[in-house]
Amino acid sequence: MPKLKGEQLEKICFQLLCAAGAPEDHGRIVAEHLAGNNLAGHDSHGFIRIIQYIRQIKEGVILPAAKPEIVRETPVIAQVDGHYGFGQVVAKFSAELVIDKAKKQGLGCVAMRRLRHLGRLGAWVELAAKAGCAAILFTATGGQALLCAPFGGSKRRLGTNPIAMAFPGENEGMVVSDFATSAAAEGKIRVYKARGHKLPDGWILDKEGRPSNNPNDFYDGGAILPVGGSVGHKGYCLAFMTELFGSLLSRDGFPPRPGDKQMSNSSLFLALDIERFGPLAAVKSEVSMMANYAKETPPADGFDQVLFPGEKEAKSRRERSKTGVEIEDETWNQVMALVKEYRIGEKLGQLP
Numbered sequence: 462m463p464k465l466k467g468e469q470l471e472k473i474c475f476q477l478l479c480a481a482g483a484p485e486d487h488g489r490i491v492a493e494h495l496a497g498n499n500l501a502g503h504d505s506h507g508f509i510r511i512i513q514y515i516r517q518i519k520e521g522v523i524l525p526a527a528k529p530e531i532v533r534e535t536p537v538i539a540q541v542d543g544h545y546g547f548g549q550v551v552a553k554f555s556a557e558l559v560i561d562k563a564k565k566q567g568l569g570c571v572a573m574r575r576l577r578h579l580g581r582l583g584a585w586v587e588l589a590a591k592a593g594c595a596a597i598l599f600t601a602t603g604g605q606a607l608l609c610a611p612f613g614g615s616k617r618r619l620g621t622n623p624i625a626m627a628f629p630g631e632n633e634g635m636v637v638s639d640f641a642t643s644a645a646a647e648g649k650i651r652v653y654k655a656r657g658h659k660l661p662d663g664w665i666l667d668k669e670g671r672p673s674n675n676p677n678d679f680y681d682g683g684a685i686l687p688v689g690g691s692v693g694h695k696g697y698c699l700a701f702m703t704e705l706f707g708s709l710l711s712r713d714g715f716p717p718r719p720g721d722k723q724m725s726n727s728s729l730f731l732a733l734d735i736e737r738f739g740p741l742a743a744v745k746s747e748v749s750m751m752a753n754y755a756k757e758t759p760p761a762d763g764f765d766q767v768l769f770p771g772e773k774e775a776k777s778r779r780e781r782s783k784t785g786v787e788i789e790d791e792t793w794n795q796v797m798a799l800v801k802e803y804r805i806g807e808k809l810g811q812l813p
């Protein structure tokens with residue numbers, strides 16, 4: 462498997478996106494986001510996605526030059542129409558808008574509709590935490606991305622509907638919780654498939670509704686289970702409510718939209734300016750105290766240590782920015798075929 466630096470991954474993505482028709486500013490936002498996700502340890506939302514995004518540009522699913530537009534606004538809320546542009550461009554625009562509203566009014570709330578895959582939610586709430594806000598992002602993944610069975614069901618009815626939350630901590634640190642309300646994000650199953658690995662127990666059902674460890678069974682009409690295993694009703698309820706917060710308030714349509722051929726990452730982004738509630742420095746220090754307090758818990762059998770939310774990604778960033786990121790051969794070969802197709806090899810220089 463070739464190993465690449467974050468800057469190399471970003472450069473390949475940027476050149477491919479521009480060659481496929483993205484304006485440079487949009488290409489830069491998406492490429493930086495994808496490489497950043499690999500560095501954060503989320504390969505499922507990193508370089509592997511460039512293959513999907515280029516295909517979707519070709520199919521006219523992603524409109525690479527579409528710009529987000531504010532269609533409804535008060536000092537506190539806004540509704541943003543992404544016009545089916547890159548989800549990352551819409552999410553960055555909305556993050557900047559929600560932070561601005563929170564700084565001016567104490568609270569900001571932005572609903573986003575008609576946007577394609579916005580990637581790793583954590584990246585967007587991290588922007589709010591860096592600006593001294595506490596933030597929550599609900600993202601529905603309806604339409605074609607109805608991949609999950611409700612608790613007790615055997616067929617796809619819900620998206621993987623992730624929720625991300627962040628709080629700033631001391632020394633530029635932060636606490637970030639960011640995960641799908643399904644047992645796994647679809648991208649994770651894609652990585653297991655690309656690497657030829659078996660799935661952990663409890664992730665999927667096959668098309669007959671039987672538990673399976675074979676990633677191909679999911680792509681053959683199976684369904685992802687809600688997070689929580691035997692108490693999966695909790696993951697299911699969170700997924701259901703995320704569908705409502707994300708799809709209904711953005712007016713992206715009846716949440717499941719079963720007939721839709723494509724996905725819109727309808728979302729609701731909330732940011733609170735911490736300084737309005739008390740001194741930011743004191744809250745940051747208490748966030749870090751809470752993280753340390755949890756970390757100091759003696760580990761249970763089978764565990765080395767307790768982590769706080771977001772610690773894994775911060776550690777991965779420190780390590781991978783030094784060591785680089787391994788890209789599985791299947792992904793690398795597909796990306797290199799695109800590099801050849803768009804004749805951008807010369808712009809990329811020496812590659813592994």
Ligand SMILES: NC(=O)c1ccc[n+]([C@@H]2O[C@H](COP(=O)([O-])OP(=O)(O)OC[C@H]3O[C@@H](n4cnc5c(N)ncnc54)[C@H](O)[C@@H]3O)[C@@H](O)[C@H]2O)c1
Nearest residue numbers: 580581582602621623637638639640641646768769770771
């Ligand atoms: N755009 C979309 O439509 C979409 C859909 C689903 C998921 N996603 C993204 O996929 C990514 C992966 O999702 P996932 O559900 O596989 O997440 P995951 O299972 O990898 O969990 C990640 C979260 O759990 C925390 N975590 C991990 N191990 C921990 C530990 N031992 N102790 C404490 N905290 C720990 C991490 O810090 C992070 O907040 C997320 O970034 C999510 O935003 C996007």
